[in-house]
Amino acid sequence: MAEPPTPTKGRRDQVVLLPDGRTLGYAEFGDPEGTPLVNCHGGLTGRLDVEPADRVAQQAGIRILSPDRPGIGRSDRKKGRTIGDWAAD
Incomplete structure (x- = not known):
C-alpha cells in the first residue's frame, strides 16, 4: 500500500486510487491556485x-x-x- 502524503517545502505529495485498484502518485509544485501545467517526466x-x-x-x-x-x-x-496507458491513468 502507498505511504501517506509527506509535504516538504513547496511539494504536496498525493496518491490516488485508480479504478483498476492501482495507485498513481503525483506531486504538486508552484501556486496551488495557479494555471495548471502537467509535467510528463522522462525515463529515469x-x-x-x-x-x-x-x-x-x-x-x-x-x-x-x-x-x-x-x-x-x-x-x-x-x-x-503501453506508453499510451499513462495518459489513460
Whole structure:
C-alpha cells in the first residue's frame, strides 16, 4: 500500500486510487491556485524532477502537476502496459 502524503517545502505529495485498484502518485509544485501545467517526466526521473522550479512557478502563478509513470515512484506497475496507458491513468 502507498505511504501517506509527506509535504516538504513547496511539494504536496498525493496518491490516488485508480479504478483498476492501482495507485498513481503525483506531486504538486508552484501556486496551488495557479494555471495548471502537467509535467510528463522522462525515463529515469519521477514526479520530483521539477521541484527546483517550485519557487519560479509560485511567482508566475503556475500550478505544476507531476505524476509518476506506472511502475515509477509511488505509482503501481501495470502488467502489459503501453506508453499510451499513462495518459489513460
